[in-house]
Amino acid sequence: MIAELVISSQASHLSCSKCGQSYSLDGIHHLSTCCQKPLLVNYHDSSLLKKTDLISRVNSMWRYFEMLPLADPDNIITLGEGMTPILSPGRLAKKYGFDNLFVKDEGLNPTGSFKARGMSMAISKAKELGIKNCVVPTAGNAGGAMSAYCAAAGINATIIMPDDAPQIFKDECRAYGAKLVVVDGLIDKCGELASEIANETGAFNMATLKEPYRLEGKKTMGYEIAEQMDWQLPDVILYPTGGGTGLIGIWKAFHEMISLGWIDENRLPKMIVVQSSNCSPVVDYIHGKLINVESFQDSIANGLAVPKVIGIEMIHQVVKESKGYAVTVSEQEILAGFKEFNSTEGISFSPEGGAVWSGLKKLVKEGKIPKHEKILLLNTGSGYKHFNLIKS
Ligand SMILES: *Cc1c(COP(=O)(O)O)cnc(C)c1O
Ligand SMILES: [Zn+2]
DSSP, rough: OOOOSSOOOOOOEEEETTTOEESSSSSSOOOOTTEEEEOOEEEEOOOOOOGGGGGGOSGGGGGGGSSSOOOGGGGGOSSSSOOEEEOOOHHHHHHHSSSSSEEEGGGGGGGTTTTTHHHHHHHHHHTTOOEEEEEEEOOHHHHHHHHHHHHHTTTEEEEEEETTOOOHHHHHHHHHEEEEEEESSHHHHHHHHHHHHHHHHHHEEOOOTTTTHHHHHTTTTHHHHHTTTTTTOOSEEEEEEEEEEHHHHHHHHHHHHHHHSOOOTTTTOEEEEETTTTHHHHHHTTTTTOOGGGGGGOOOGGGGOOOSSSSSHHHHHHHTTTTOEEEEEHHHHHHHHHHHHHHHHOOOOOHHHHHHHHHHHHHHHHHHHHHTEEEEEEEOOOOHHHHHHGGO
């Protein structure tokens, strides 16, 4: 299905993101046991894989199979995730004077968000490891995605979601046959319950960055950005940041492609973190401010309402290394960005997409991003789950 070529994963081992200690790829892993930090997948230095090999490959994220940590392609659980289009929002570009504005439309993934990438990878790996039960805390989209991929894999799914998440996110999980548990609180409270359930029942805890494989699925956005832009990366990438997996993953992909000899190490984009002012732990951390978890509230961009961010140091590192920025936008700005993009471009924009659009305009006003640069917005989810916001 994938290609004519011999395909074997080049994954070599796992390593602790803090101290670098190595772990074998075999067996089931969560956080590193040395530092209780996320584990990262490492790959052999391989010149085997050429970018021209990709031409005949399947039109999904699995075209990068060698750079994904699955041993046997028969274990792939796919619903057609990845290879989402990069679009040119021409009317808005013209209105605001941008020369090179692009959107990668992740809302076109299965279950309407880029969470499908992470779950396609992680549930395929769960199948390979013989796991029968998975549990995940979620603001919404990760739950829908895990439910769908577990249905396809024949794995039992338990989804823990805040009670005030939009109804459609709850319905979606049940429609895909998952067990839904709602919790009074934000996603951190859901995380506590998911850990308890995992401890008591032995279910595999699929929480963001607490296992090493969702990151690997999400990193395929980085490979696609390079391939779809003819290996000339943008100058700037704006990312709506919750747990930050996608941002860390894209940056990881860029470094892997440098090792593969596919891209120029001197032409990496500035990576921009955008969060809601209702819940901005990552922006506060990067700006050296005290993080007041108790003050955080929900956001209409519910994927961004993550008060405790386990990968916060890695996100900071990416922003620093890339000479990027971190910026907050208000709930009003998120809503305005969401409405403007949907109504002007006809691209089904999520509130998270609205947040990066408003974040871009803010950074341009502050003189941090020149309008002539090649700018890529990530619209991480579909607008369809949020069109009821149009009434407000
Ligand atoms: C989960 C989610 C995010 C945040 O993603 P992270 O990689 O965890 O930062 C952004 N947008 C949408 C639509 C999401 O579902
Ligand atoms: Zn360690």
